[in-house]
Amino acid sequence: MAPTPSRLVARLRQPSRLPLLQVVKTSLAVVVSWILCFVILDQALPIFGAIAALLVVQPSINQSFGRGLERSAGVVMGVALAYGVGALFGHDQTWIVLVAVILALLLAWVVRLTPTSSTQVPISAMLVLSVGVVTPGYAFDRIIETVIGAVIALLVNALIVPPVLLGPAHLALGRLARDLGAALDSLASALETPTSRIDLDAALTRARALRDLQARAAAGVTTGEESLTLNPRAKRQRRILEADRALLGTLSNLVHRVVAMTRSLRDNYDPDLVDDDVVAGIADELRRAAHDVRLLVHDREENAASGSGGTAPESELPALTAPLRVLAPDPEHWILIGSLLEDLRRVREELVGEK
Structure with missing residues (x-):
């Protein structure tokens, strides 16, 4: 039986909305992370700090801490893997990026990373090998951006009406x-x-x-x-x-x-x-x-x-x-x-x- 449009729409929607306060806190974390990354790292478009802030603000502080740790660990592992692959095979061939992605997925599987970290490792490795080659300091800035975004999101979630879900x-x-x-x-x-x-x-x-x-x-x-x-x-x-x-x-x-x-x-x-x-x-x-x-x-x-x-x-x-x-x-x-x-x-x- 083919899915109807209403069923397709239902798959995209949640039974209830997120609390408006969480939306406000997420927005604030993104703005603050963007400004800090711009000031500290002189990044015109600190996308990765903003992404980290978006993902780390969660319904509970414990979840925020875990998500921030997962994302930061995934970025660090991905960057380290990209440097290793680049040192061994160079940066001249397109297939090197594919090798890095496959190795990143295998690494995440071997160490049994969470889904968030498992996805972040190959993404970071791929970006470092593709964008980082022409952008000096890209890998290091990406790590700092992610950490800044995660820390800001955690602080915002903890200090502004910390969620109590009783x-x-x-x-x-x-x-x-x-x-x-x-x-x-x-x-x-x-x-x-x-x-x-x-x-x-x-x-x-x-x-x-x-x-x-x-x-x-x-x-x-x-x-x-x-x-x-x-x-x-x-x-x-x-x-x-x-x-x-x-x-x-x-x-x-x-x-x-x-x-x-x-x-x-x-x-x-x-x-x-x-x-x-x-x-x-x-x-x-x-x-x-x-x-x-x-x-x-x-x-x-x-x-x-x-x-x-x-x-x-x-x-x-x-x-x-x-x-x-x-x-x-x-x-x-x-x-x-x-x-x-x-x-x-x-x-x-x-x-x-x-x-």
Whole structure:
């Protein structure tokens, strides 16, 4: 099937725009790099300093540092390789440039450079052998330009509103907690009212989808952690990140429990379960657990909105109290009941903190 124009356009666009602040910072880094390279190196067109600044301003300071290091290392290696090839074969033949490019790619492969450095090595070697032959000092100026651009970009990114990317983690954790609560409520409903096989299969599908939300939340926490590395604002935000990481651990364990409970119910379901008093107690505990899971993020969202940490109203206090105890389960359903009770015990341990 041939790609439509709309699909081709979609490949060129991102789901969301870059923050306007990053665009402004990138522009500022390019301008400052251009001016400094012009003044220090007397370069009329300091293109490579500007390119370095464009590439090094990243969503986090840690990424900026890594990108600057990658680009600078690639330039130095490319220049050194070009000098070596030129010394061995001279500069008179066109094929020497091709040899240098191939050797640069092989060098990047041997030392396992990152994609940024792997591309920069052959580009630098090619430019030195082609342009540098007729421009004295070209190779050295190229290295200095790149370093200036990278350093300026890093400083701009670090000193002007250093990016703190904790928002995606908050959003992902909030959605994960709410969907976990919905999955627990769905389990309770299946135990309280007769449920068809189709509905049980759908519930298991929704429970397994929690793993994708868990992965997104984990990626959000990782992004937040990376944004605080080398960040001057990290000290004030570190406590929030630690809370997010702890919450992610709790919710991740709950995802495993919910998937296991839903699978057990789907595999061992019997319509007569709705008449079992023990099962009714399990359903009640599941609803309490669902309430407490949502409360994990509700408290943080309320405190963030109000700017205070006041006492929650009684309806928003944790609902789980004493663990459910069963002395004599139904002999026909004891496998399912035992499995649900064990998973429910572990859910309670995660929420109440008793292990």
